[in-house]
Amino acid sequence: MRIIFIIKLSVLSVILSAFTLKSCKKEGGDSQRSVILWKSTEGLNETDEEVLNSLSVSHTYIRYADVEWNPVYERHEPVKGVNAWNFDYMSANSTAVIFITNEVLVNLTYPKMKDLALKIAALYKDRHEEFAKRYGNIFGYYRNTNPDLDHETKRAQADSITTDWMKRNNKLLIDCDWSETTRDKYFALIKELKTELRDTEIQSTLRLWQYRDYKLAGIPPVERCLLMCYSTGDPKNPNTENAIVDFATIKKYITHSRYQTDLDIALPVYSWGTLFRNGEFAGIISPLTLNYLEGNPSLFQQNDSTHFTILRDTVLGNTYYRYGDKLHFQGVNIEELLEIARFIKSKLKPGEEDKISLFSYDPLYFNQIGHENIRKIYRVFSNPVSFLTE
Template sequence: MLLFLAGCGEAPPTAPPQYAFYHWETRLDPHPGRVAEYGADRLYIKVFDVSWTDGRAEPSALLEVTDSLKMAAVPVVFITNEVFTHSGPDLAARIAGLIEQRFPFPFGEVQIDCDWTAGTREAYFAFLRRLGELLPDKQVSCTVRLHQYRDRDAQGIPPVDRAVLMAYNTGDLGSWETENSIVDTVVIGRYTAGQPPYPLPLDLAVAVYDWAAVYRQGALAYLINEPDLTELADSSRFAALAPLRYRVDRSTYFAGLYLYRNDLIRREVADRRGALRLAASLWPQIANRGSERVIFYRIGSRQWRD
């Protein structure tokens, strides 16, 4: 259970947070046992991505649904920031229409996930306002990164009904020297400590997953989601340099990728116990009277089995 401190913030929440999960796989697998174990009340399900491709905002990784769902669901759309350096006025209509087409469950909220910047803020916020106009009977929510949470004057407050603070992907993924780019509690504290309550109802998202970052000649080359640990233990191909760090000693295929001798691999882990601890410490700092949920990213990770 999360721990709470009374009297924190100007407008503390009146009840403990409800748990929820992000579902990020293309094929819907709701993992009902895990949902029941953690008492989650809903899934935030990615329906598709949107990126700038061949001079146009194009959807990809569209959700495939083969099962029914016996709990509340929220469609989520991930949009790259680059889209808002080019996007036209029809983007909101296209996305609203595609959500209605691809998401087969009843929903009362739509969430947009985009790491906007000061340079794209105007276009992104205009998109959010238009999306709300097109879906007048739905709530519109969006994600807020740590830098957007802290640097509110420069980044702005998005014109939505509620937001969720993403307390992960905090480190420099491009640097081999980084300890863990998924979650670093010291870095998170630099963004959250001493901040006034966010002016929107704010939920909290924490990470539960692992991946491996592959570096070649000092630069990030690949990300491998939940790598095969049995293969990494093969000393004829990989040398263990330190906990969670490896060197490729013999050029080889790994996770469908061809890796060269002297490539470096750093495995990064955000486990469930750490996520629960982080949520317990952050909730009293960031929650306001409209806060409702701690959302775990993501439900399909093998880290829930450990």
């Protein structure tokens, strides 16, 4: 009996030690600075490179593709994301993102699970190779200004850089707003993906409700999740003051620190306009900045600080506006966002292995908020000594 008791104590000691080490790891050091690239038509250029480097951003999430449900043909279909050749600059550290709509899961049957996993795995491999080659060409070939190197040598260096980038960034984040009724399918799909992509680290996004109500939503079978700290309101409700983020709502969701995976954090820096026609929700206008609305008084009549009336029929981007339409601008208040960031740091204690990401990177958003304010957001998750040297 004594031997068994000692063994049990030893096992318990190991478990407690592992838990303690994990807790210490998460509390120490500066969190990694990251941005999420969500545009499907634009990459990064050299101006973006200067901005991101000035903010010490060391990681990017790249939207490789979406997987949507086609109700006409009753099948899931991939929608390719941004083309790698649109990038004139790429981060040395990146994570791929594939977005899967919940409708795909609703219509997915278990016999078709492996088929979907195979297609997603093939899609990821194809896109990952495409981005790796682009990175290798940028830094091993196009920016290689050594006049003593011939074409073959540069090509060999580019190939070597391509291989290194591909191995270093072999991570896939699955973005899906799974529900209580589709969680089992989603978790089964992740397990299939882990089988098909054995050398790839599979991660999952996590909505606020999925974090708070983890007993109801379940916990995905991954080691790391990206907690999306935004979309706190209903944009279709004309009485919603700000559907993007609200500190009071954030506090209602982040009520514990018991989640059983490592967590990266995503905070919002985007803005949009909710469009209403004859009192009915007519869509979301994005990207959109307050500077643009206030700078076009012949098109937008400003009723108060965030509400506008369309003054004439017009088309902007892919959106058709009608005379009399109501537009409600919603964005991020920097002081409130800093308050949210400090609250999240105190509750979740992200550390040096965790990423703080801003959703989403767009010069329009960053210029509207201001680069110094962007820097302040990141600094919340840094040690005081670190940002004194910035």
